[in-house]
Amino acid sequence: MLSLLLFQWRLEQASNFAPVVDRLFDFILWFSIISFLIIVFGMVLFTFKYWRKKIPENRTAYITGHTKLELGVAFFLLVVVMVIFYWGWVDYKAMKNPPHDAFEVNVIGRQWLWQFQYADGKMLTNELIVPKDKAVSLIMTSEDVLHSLYIPDFRIKQDVLPKSYTNLWFVANRAGEFPIFCAEYCGTAHSAMLGKVKVLEQDDFERWQMTGKLPVGKRTMDHGQGTMDQQPDVTVGEKISLADKGRGLFASKGCTACHSVTGAAGVGPAVNKIFGKEVELTDGKKTKVDENYIRQSVNEPQARIVKGYQPIMPTFKGQISEEEMNALIAYIKSLK
């Protein structure tokens, strides 16, 4: 409504909290605009009306203050800020108490990727699949340093602390794909720690839960201004090539956070122009980069570490299915 005039872009209101937060945001916005105009209009008016050229120096009024006016202004402001506080506090409490029947998901933040663990043992990387119009409660912890799960379209954010659990809950009221950011500085690839929330209809969600297949054909409605990253959504059509599918997986599974595809130095070794070559390991032995080296490095990363890199790669055992593994290998092979 009114605030739309001000912003030509409007962040999508994709959760139950979004309209609530936006209402308070607009209230403070209008209060700020009005008080800003009063101060600036007053200043500009006085400056022109009492310009040195119009009013000589010695003809100014002797006013030292007006306590009643000041107290009035102070009291009015006190009332307004108390209203803002109470309104914010009430909405905040709603954000902090998840309903008991919420669909619970474990979230593990780790240096530079998000892992979502479902009750039935499924583990997704950088991808949170949730049902529409159902309360979802995220129980979050971190493996190493502070992170913060931030979904702008849902207006929710919560820091993720090592060795303790914090909670976020929401009801996604719109199907589609929404970006997840890390909002607490966590090191080199803090800005690459991106994820996606995929909100599915109730039946699609249950089918995914049982079969692990995402809805085919129906183009998941993408978030406001175009999809997060430009590659094709890997789970949509089956017809794209294995290497392309691998490229989508390489990004969505969070590999890009540490392994660069352009040869630039990263936390992990670069993966371009490497297939079939000999690499030296930390214990000095040499090994050829072939299918089972890649497969082993994905499932048991600590087994053969390339010289000069730390053994900090998390295991993806149980998260990468056979066909996804072949897609990744095809992609790495294609990186000549």
Added chain:
Amino acid sequence: MAKGHKFGGHARAYIKVWAALLVLTAVTVSVSYYDFGDWNAFVAMLVATVKGVLVCLFFMHLMYDNRVNQVVFISAFVFLAIFILLTGSDEWFRREMKPVKVTDTASAALGAADMEKLMKAAPELAAKGKEIYGVQCAACHGADGKGDGPAASALNPKPRDFTSGVWKLGGTPSQVFHTITHGSPGTSMAGFASVSVPDRWALVAYLRSLSPNKPEDTPETLKQSGVDKMLDQGPGTRDQGPKTTEAIPVSFAMKQYVQTDVGVTDLTVPPAGTDSVSLGQKIYQSDCMSCHGFQGKGGIPVSVVGFVSEKERATLKTKDFAVSRQTWTYNQAAFIDLVSNGLPGRNMPGFADYSAEEWSALYRYVQSLRAR
């Protein structure tokens, strides 16, 4: 000096203050030897503050100083108090979250190839088995497997003596595996499905190492104990233990069912057990009574492996529920947490596989025991 200091020549006052300080120190040290609960901290702080005030007023002449110095010094403590109280308002009032209980993914990914490898009793498997045995089984079967565990005295029939070579339900690896998984009906041997599949195979290897009589598996013993199904299923098959049904949403199952068999009208869910206290009693007697005694009075010596120091090992007995003051006595979630995880150090095995309704029945029964 200009103002002719009032407090010049106060040697005698200093000695008196000094004496007072010594007395107060003696008081506070002696008080600390007695346990008044929270009062101890309060008394210690009160005495320390009195001593501090004495030092400030007399030794540091704050008494005769001008107003500004006094305000300055006191403001330091005011801001320190603000710091403590507001930080405390956060640290001491945080809510505790518990993560979702996820079914054991490790076994889910176990392939048939691994099952083959586990069945052949390897030496290091037996060593791992011994360690698990100490935690899960020593309570009844005794530290050396002779069936003379501390809890054995209260059991009838007596727990199996592995060194005797007698296997009631068969001694082949698959049969022992089946007995561990589903327990021995008619006796107090509960099923240990919550132990992961590799751990159970390690136990099998260790138990057979104790027993002189080691029969080998035959195809029909495999089939009879259901282990054969585990062999031929492909990689990533689910854990062979009891199937976790609640993962399938009821609404989905209903829709599938209606779509395939049109014409079914309604599906009534059978009522859970009769009144809950007797259900609680049944669970208590089957799983807990052997160590915690009939009335929950405890006092049964529990032989312990590992963590506890020498002198504690002999005297460790199960506690009397009525006396215990721990958090589980007033918080059911803590009770469920404690019982499902068990106390490895104190040789209490974990019992995880109860439905929510059985948990509350057991909890109410244990509370009724405490009330007697």
Added chain:
Amino acid sequence: MSGHAEVGNYLTHPKGLRSWLTTVDHKRIGLMYMATSMTFFFVGGIFALLIRLELMTPGLTLMSADTYNKFFTYHGAIMIFMFIIPIIPAALGNFFLPIMIGAKDVAFPRLNLASYYIFIAGAALSVWALMAHGADTGWTFYTPYSIRSNTSVVLITLGVFVMGFSSILTGLNFIVTVHKLRCPGMTFHRMPLFVWAIYATAIIQVLATPVIGITTLLLIMERLLKIGIFDPALGGDAVLFQHFFWFYSHPAVYIMILPGMGIISEVIPVFARKHIFGYKAIAYSSLAIAGISFLVWGHHMFVSGQSDLANMLFSVLTMFVAIPTAIKVFNWTATLYKGSISLKTPMLYALSFLFMFTIGGLTGLFLAALSVDVHLHDTYFVVAHFHYVMMGGTVMGLLAGLHYWWPKMFGKMVHEWSAKISWGLIFIGFNMTFFTQFFLGYLGMPRRYYDYPPEYAGLNMISTIGSWFLLAGFALMAFYFIRSLFLPGKAPANPWGGKTLEWQIASPPTEHNFPEIPTVTGKPYDYGVVKL
């Protein structure tokens, strides 16, 4: 003005570099602080420009992620610990506080020089850290990352620890000077408002800075001896570090803004030729802000896992700090009423302070309301908020003060038109750079992001272009300030017609400020004709 001609002013007498390096004259120490701090301002500014260049386009534009992380840490650390905290209290405060209350020098002159050299030592340590492995933890050094990071965090925290002492000693010096060295007749209610502001800042400096001392000490011990108080892996609590850090750092934010407000309360009455509107209200709201600033630090940690009780308490208390600030802004605007306003450069900066600080203050309301802060915390909305308050507030106040007191400090007038042009460049550049960041923040772009999704590209481009205007404005200002020192001609003792004590002595003043100790009778801003 019977200036002691033969004695010469403090700049020329006594002669020689040694006399400058071992001076105990508060005016010279003020100048040395200003020179050091302003150079750090330009160094920090360069890092800011590099950051903005990197963010011009998504993806790798100029530097790698590690270098970017180091640059925004340097920008933050240098600007805060080496520029914005010391510049007004230590540079302008040192110079003018004693003169404004009629004292010959600060209470402990040698301690004043010692605090300058401690500041230099701390700054040297931090620069050494930047030369060594640098630091990529952000200026907040949040654990456990600051414990895990393999950059030289110990060195830079040691630098901050040492600079903290310089800040404490300056604050201590000023409190004793204000209490004990006021000239006869200068009662507390006849002191200029700049002195009130510096006095309130000194109270915060003395009470808050020791806590950053113990925090940095514990962080160093955390890295060296692994004491584990703040390290969750060893049983400590990372949020406790945030409590320790912000208990100092929020009052530190008021150490930065209060002196700026003090200068504005000096400049507006003089150029509007009107008595300040509500002297007592402004004076006591400075003290009120100093007091409340110790109660509100938790609003930096609304989403860091703090308990709901603490969030509620901190949100209420943060709202209270808005009241005295709003009173001040209201009173400054009211001072202009029925005045005779001359738009010289100091006044231009004072009015732009009013303009930008109001935006900064009001956007603070968004961040104090709990539910809205959940969305806006750690996004570019916060970056825009604190730049509007710090750069739109303190730096505008500093520039107003510099232009206002330059004739008194150096006896040279600044070229008026080039000053106005540079004001225009800075005003446009600042708003262009930071007003767009409010939108970025609302749309959800997080802070400290080396790379961002493509839909934020347009706004970041505008912001970077704005930063070039700022570069032009400040370059021009540096040029005309330095050039003014070498121009012939001598500034009059009271070019702006000020009524406070520093305008009653020669400019530049003699080494002992006053030929004889003045006795004050009237109020500091007695402008205006009663009958009007």
Added chain:
Amino acid sequence: MTHGETVIAETKHKVPHHFDSAEQAFESSKLGLWLFLVTEILLFGGLFVAYVIFRGLYPDLFHTASQHLNKILGSINTVVLICSSLSMALAVDRVRQNDPNKAHQYMLVTLFFAACFMIIKYVEYTHKFHEGLLPGGNFTNAALAGDPKAPLFFSLYFMMTGLHGIHVLVGMGLITWVLIRSNRGEFSSSYYTPVELVGLYWHLVDLIWIYLFPLLYLIG
């Protein structure tokens, strides 16, 4: 009154030019030191806050861990510091009464007590190092190994008593400096500011120990 310096009777000390009178200089120095004491309290305050928070969170851990501290040595140390505080107060008193010889003796007694305090602390520390009760990461004590939070208590213990120990050492340095200047006859009843200030600092060090001792050693 031109801004010359008034020379204080019987001492070589000149009142600095920017002060009007010796009295104003003395009062300024005292206010300056009180402010410094405020910063000291807030410096230690940070550690007290950490202590109170962790004790609130893990009360029983603090109880079991504090059994490993030696209450006797702690009590002796408290008595030693109180006596040193007394002797320092008497020293200041003597200087104010123009009786430098007795003042020197009292200062030496204070130094002696301070040295005793440091020696007892050294004994306590070596005993702790021997038992493996080291702070944080390098905690190797067997008895408390079970509890992951145990090193926290000893991290706090070593930080608090260590920082306090450093302040005692600095205090001993200051007292020696004042002793030397007093030997050279620089102080008299009309100018004794440094002695007064060092006295105040020393009493603060004692005040901090008065709070440290019960919090660390006497946990009920």
